[in-house]
Amino acid sequence: MKVILVQDVKSLGRKGDVKEVADGYARNFLLAKGLAVPANAGNINSRNHELKLQQDRAAKELAQAQKQASELADQTVVVYAKAGDGGKLFGSVTNGDIADALAAMGYKIDKKKIEPLEAIKTLGQHQVQLKLYPKIQAQITVEVKDESQR
DSSP states (O other): OEEEESSOBTTTBOTTOEEEOOHHHIIIIIITTTSEEEOOHHHHHHHHHHHHHHHHHHHHHHHHHHHHHHHHTTOEEEEEEOBOGGGEEEEEEOHHHHHHHHHHTTOOOOGGGEEESSOEEESEEEEEEEEEETTEEEEEEEEEEEGGGO
16 A cells, blocks of 8 residues: 655655555554555645645745855954953853844844854954855854943
8 A cells, every 4th residue: 555654654764755555554553643644646746735835945945045145254243242351251152142143233043053163252353154054154253342342
């Protein structure tokens, strides 16, 4: 019997795969637990439509990430932090601080996508890598200034 997997099934396949399985396995396990649906014409068309929507969504996200990467290329972001003598910070500049500064500039970037090349614990300029999409990255400069300079 041919089935379309609704969820990932260990040792069988991933969501959306069309698989040929034994009738008993399909009826008693996959269909009974809601892990698969029969591979009839309507379900196959629905699956193909869903795959098309996913591809369109991925292409749109890719284009948006490329546009954002070109806009952010070689940008300088200013972050203010408390510093002591010698330019050492009390603590460090976090990914959240950088994400907040980017949000103030109008860019919505998740803090999990920000990767400083080294820990930012001093005043001055530091390079930061932004992973906007798989294989699409942008490098920005984060300039850390003392809060008293606002």
